[in-house]
Amino acid sequence: MSLGIIFLSETVGTAMLLLLGGGVVANVALVKSKGFNGGTLMVNFGWGLAVFAGVTVSYKSGAHLNPAVSIAQLILGKIDFVQFLVYIAAQMVGAFIGAVLVWLAYKNHFDEEPEPAAKLGVFSTGPAIRNYAWNLVTEIIGTFVLVFVIIAFTNGKTPSELGAIPVAFLVIAIGASLGGPTGYAINPARDLGPRIAHAVLPIKGKGGSDWSYAWVPVVGPLVGGALAALLSSALLPLA
Template sequence: MSADMVQIFSEFIGTLILILLGDGVCAAVNLNKSKAQNSGWIVIAFGWALAVTIAVYVAGINGPAHLNPAVTIAMAVNGSLKMSLVFPFIIAQLLGAIVGAVLVWLVYLPHFDATTDKGAILGTFATGPAIRNYPSNVVTEVIGTFVLVLGLLAFGANKFADGTNVFAVGGLILAIGLSLGGPTGYAINPARDLGPRIAHFILPMKNKGDSDWAYSWVPVVAPIIGGLLAVGLFKFM
């Protein structure tokens, strides 16, 4: 397997782990008869932070561990990734996200069957706004992803003991979730939202309802904008 293919596969498996653990904590909190049901936003924020930490460790063995199309595009524009890998990385991330979401469904299958709240089921897979206002929702996701990518670029400019930079990334995700996640659920990652939303659409869940495609463009477009803005600012720092 070529070096490029190894990196592409790392993006696939890393994003799979990210969604398995990230959407897994959403399932634990949202679904009926789960032992963690109603444990709240703090649990979700910490769960996602740890999901990112573990996924970056896994993917970082053989690749840059972007796990996020917005990060991949931003790093390519910044010159940290060759352009020929952008599209393969994004496809791998999206496929990994779909597979990870399907695995969450398998883990929690009896709980999905026991849940009739369509919003709770969709919220296990994809993000949605607390108040639907598309301009505001876009601004929120732009700012959240701006902080994410700016933080990643700043980490790259600092020195860490081997392996410890991943904890800084996890802390960054936790900070974004706790401080900026309330309005939209902080997708800050097109694959994180679109892949599981596709899984929600195709999986045979009796109470799943609509996949809310009307909102789906926000967590795809806005994070890309936020990442590019962060790269633009970082060039002046």
């Protein structure tokens, strides 16, 4: 597979993921939206279906959509380092684009929303109780579950090999079970790309982008994905 195809496929898939995932958060969090106060389960199901859509449109590249998945594939020897860098770049670009599209779709609602925290929450995650060490642990555990189960189902292959529907249900399960403490980023691109978009977009009354927390949803998922790959080599029958 050419690097160009990997880049385009991952960019489109991650943009779709963030458009629909960020979109459900906007629908629930922003005042005057018809989904306002829809609750966490609506967000969980919305993100699961966003993953379904993202995986479906990026089968060509294996539908990583997540640097944690890509680092696991690198450790397992399924991709080389140059491919890994292309996956990461595409995921970041796609996440940024998806976040910008959410802002465009909800522009009037962002303008009407009085709370800067609600606006930031559409773009990036934040902890319910701020304790960086334990927030990091939560992100490691959640991402480990995501990547380890994908590897277990596919014998070391990619989310596209598992299929869009099972991955969607897995993400819903993680959100419903482990999403409470940190909002379950479980994906560095999903958090960092939109956080950058929040920082640069001309969002009315947006406040800060909470850069002091931004490292947690990057480091935690990368560690979780790496641990899943390392343990799967010892515990799972890999192809």
